[in-house]
Amino acid sequence: MLGSMVLPAQRALVPLDSVLGLLDLLLDETADEQSAVAPLAESLDGAELAGVLWRTRRVRAAVARWRRRDQELSALLSSARELAELRDLDALLDRLVARAHDLVGTDVTYLSEFDQETDELRVRSTLGTFAPEFRRLRVPPGKGLAGKVVSTRSPQWTTNYDHYLDAPHDAEIDEAVRAEGLVSLLGVPLVAGDRVLGVLFAANRDEHAFTPEEIALLSAFADHAAVVLQTVHLLAQARASAEAARAANEDLARTMAARERASAVHQDLTSAVLRGGTAHEVARTLAGSLGRSVEIFDRDLAPLASARTDASGESVTAHVRAAVERSRTTGRCVFLDPSDDGAAVVVAVVAAETLLGAILVGYGDLALGSVERRTIERAAQIVALLALKREAVAEAEERVRGELISDILLGDGAHREELMLRARARGVRLESLRMVVAVLVPRDRRRAAVQALGTWRPGLLAGEHAGCVVVLTDAADPDSAATEVRECVGAPVLVVADAPVAAWGELGARFEPLRQCAELLHDLGIQDTAVNAAAYQPYLALFGARREGIVAFTEAVLGPMLRWDRDHSTDLVQTLRVYVDSHCSPARAARALNVHINTVSQRLDRITMLLGPAWREPEPFFRVTVAVRMHALATGL
Numbered sequence: 001m002l003g004s005m006v007l008p009a010q011r012a013l014v015p016l017d018s019v020l021g022l023l024d025l026l027l028d029e030t031a032d033e034q035s036a037v038a039p040l041a042e043s044l045d046g047a048e049l050a051g052v053l054w055r056t057r058r059v060r061a062a063v064a065r066w067r068r069r070d071q072e073l074s075a076l077l078s079s080a081r082e083l084a085e086l087r088d089l090d091a092l093l094d095r096l097v098a099r100a101h102d103l104v105g106t107d108v109t110y111l112s113e114f115d116q117e118t119d120e121l122r123v124r125s126t127l128g129t130f131a132p133e134f135r136r137l138r139v140p141p142g143k144g145l146a147g148k149v150v151s152t153r154s155p156q157w158t159t160n161y162d163h164y165l166d167a168p169h170d171a172e173i174d175e176a177v178r179a180e181g182l183v184s185l186l187g188v189p190l191v192a193g194d195r196v197l198g199v200l201f202a203a204n205r206d207e208h209a210f211t212p213e214e215i216a217l218l219s220a221f222a223d224h225a226a227v228v229l230q231t232v233h234l235l236a237q238a239r240a241s242a243e244a245a246r247a248a249n250e251d252l253a254r255t256m257a258a259r260e261r262a263s264a265v266h267q268d269l270t271s272a273v274l275r276g277g278t279a280h281e282v283a284r285t286l287a288g289s290l291g292r293s294v295e296i297f298d299r300d301l302a303p304l305a306s307a308r309t310d311a312s313g314e315s316v317t318a319h320v321r322a323a324v325e326r327s328r329t330t331g332r333c334v335f336l337d338p339s340d341d342g343a344a345v346v347v348a349v350v351a352a353e354t355l356l357g358a359i360l361v362g363y364g365d366l367a368l369g370s371v372e373r374r375t376i377e378r379a380a381q382i383v384a385l386l387a388l389k390r391e392a393v394a395e396a397e398e399r400v401r402g403e404l405i406s407d408i409l410l411g412d413g414a415h416r417e418e419l420m421l422r423a424r425a426r427g428v429r430l431e432s433l434r435m436v437v438a439v440l441v442p443r444d445r446r447r448a449a450v451q452a453l454g455t456w457r458p459g460l461l462a463g464e465h466a467g468c469v470v471v472l473t474d475a476a477d478p479d480s481a482a483t484e485v486r487e488c489v490g491a492p493v494l495v496v497a498d499a500p501v502a503a504w505g506e507l508g509a510r511f512e513p514l515r516q517c518a519e520l521l522h523d524l525g526i527q528d529t530a531v532n533a534a535a536y537q538p539y540l541a542l543f544g545a546r547r548e549g550i551v552a553f554t555e556a557v558l559g560p561m562l563r564w565d566r567d568h569s570t571d572l573v574q575t576l577r578v579y580v581d582s583h584c585s586p587a588r589a590a591r592a593l594n595v596h597i598n599t600v601s602q603r604l605d606r607i608t609m610l611l612g613p614a615w616r617e618p619e620p621f622f623r624v625t626v627a628v629r630m631h632a633l634a635t636g637l
Helices: 016-027 033-042 046-084 089-104 132-136 144-152 171-180 212-274 279-290 318-330 370-410 416-425 443-453 478-489 504-523 533-543 547-568 572-581 586-593 597-611 618-635
Strands: 108-114 121-127 156-158 184-192 195-204 294-297 303-307 345-351 354-361 435-440 461-465 468-473 494-497 529-532
Touching (some): 089 121, 121 195, 144 184, 279 294, 318 354, 370 443, 370 468, 443 461, 443 468, 572 586, 586 597
Antiparallel strands (some): 108 195, 435 468, 435 494, 461 468
C-alpha cells in the first residue's frame, strides 16, 4: 500500500525493514500493531501514520474474515463428509447438532424434526440443554419462531424471544424456553426439494445480535445437513422397501409351498372320498402334510382314527371339548393356546348343525398359517362327507334288512325263493334262522341297537319291525341268546327270546306272542332284563297283553292281604308266595324265609282270616297261586 503513496521529493524514503514489518503485521493476527507501526513514525508525519494505521487495520480485518471463512468452509466440508458416512437417523441427528454447536459456538443447539402428517415440530436432538421438558417439546403449526421458519422457509432470529412479535406465541413453548433460560434464538430451515425436514436452532442465554456471517454459516450448514438427512431418509425407505420386498418374497414362497402342500392334501383327500376311503386315510394324509399328530373323533368324541408323529398328544379334556363347541358354531379351527401358532388346534366335523366328530391336530414346528388352517378345515369337511356316506350306506342297509325282516315275519310263503335270495345278498342263509328275539328300546336308540347287533354274531338279521328291534338268529338256547343280545345292545333294555322253530317259515307265528310278552313286561314296569318268553305264556293265555286285567285280578284275589301289608308294614304276600313255591309245606317255607315254623303258622292264620277259610280249596287256591305269581312278576320280587 505504501508503494501507491506519493511522497515529496525532498522527503526520505521509508526504510525497507519498516515496510516488511508492516507486511508481517498484515499476515500475523497475533503481532503487536504498535510495535510494527512505530518504525514508520521516523519517516511519516502524524496524518500519514494515522492513514497507514487505518488501512492496516482494514486489511488485517479482511484477512481475518477470509481465514475464518476458510476455516468455516473447511469445517463445512469436513462435516459434510462425516455426516455422509452416517446411516442411522438418530445418530445422524445427534451429530448434526454437535457439528452445528461447534460451528456457531452458541450456548444451546437443537434440531426439531417436521412431522409431515401433523405439521408439528418435535425436538429430536439437543446439546447444551438441561431442562428435561425441553427435550419433549412439540411445536404446533404456525406457532413461535419455529413456525415462522417453516412457513417462510428462511432463517428467522430474535435478540430477545420474549419480545418476538413476528409469530404467535404458544404458552407451552414459552414455558419451555423460559425453563431453559434461552433469550436469543436463530432458526434455519432444513429444506430438501419442496419439503421442510426440520429446523436447526442456535440459541444463547443472553441477548445476542446474530451477525450475517453467523446466519449464513448456520444456513449453509443446514443446507448440507438437509441433503444428508434426506439421503438417510431415502436410504431408510429403500432399506424398508427392500426388507418389505424380501419379506413379501419369503411370504410368497411360504404361501406357494403351503398351497402346493394343501393342493396335494386336497387331491389325496378327494381321492379317499371317491374310492371309499376311511378316516384313517384322512388322518395319515393330514399328519404327513403338517408333520403333526392327528386324532379324529366321532360324534361322541370317542377315538375314531389316529396318525401319530410324536409320543404325546392332547386328550379330550374339558378344554378340548369347549374348543370343539366354539369350532362347531364357526366351522373354523380353534387354537388350544391362541398365543401360539405352533399349538394344538381343534376343528369340529359338522354337517348343517349336526356334530359328526372332531379333528385334533397336535403340537408341531410348522406354523399353522391360513393355508394350513384351511387344509385342516377341508379335512374336516372330508371326514364329514365320509361320515355321511357311511351313515347313508348303513341307513340304507338297515332299511333293507328291516324290510327283509318284515317280509319274513309277515310273509305267506308265496315269495319264499325271493326272500331267500334277498337274505343271501345280505350274507344270511335264511334256512339256518330258527329263533326270534324281540328287543324293546326307546325310538332314539333303535338305530344304535341295530348297528350294535350287526356285530353280535355272523349270519343273523337285525332290524326294526312293529315298534321294536327284531333279531333273527340261528341260536339254539333262548335264555343265553336273550342275555347275549342284552349285553350287546347295552342296558337298560328289555330282551325277550323264544324257543327255536323247526323251519324259518314259522318265525312269523312266533313273533306276535313274543312282542305281546315284551309289552306285558314293559307295562308291568320291567324294562331292563333278558327273559325266556316260555315262562310267561300261561299269563299271556289268561290275560293277554293287557296290564289292566292283571292288576284287577290281583286286587280282587289278594286285596285284603295287600291292604293289611300296607297298613301294618307286614309281608304276608311274600310269605304266601314262598309257601306256594314250597309245595304248601310250612317247614320248607320257614327254612326259605329263615324264620321259625311257628311264625309261618301264625302268618298263615292271619292270611286265612283275611282271605277266608276256603282259600286253600282247589279253585280258590289256583286263583291265589296265579295272583301271587303275577304280583311277584309285577313287583320284581
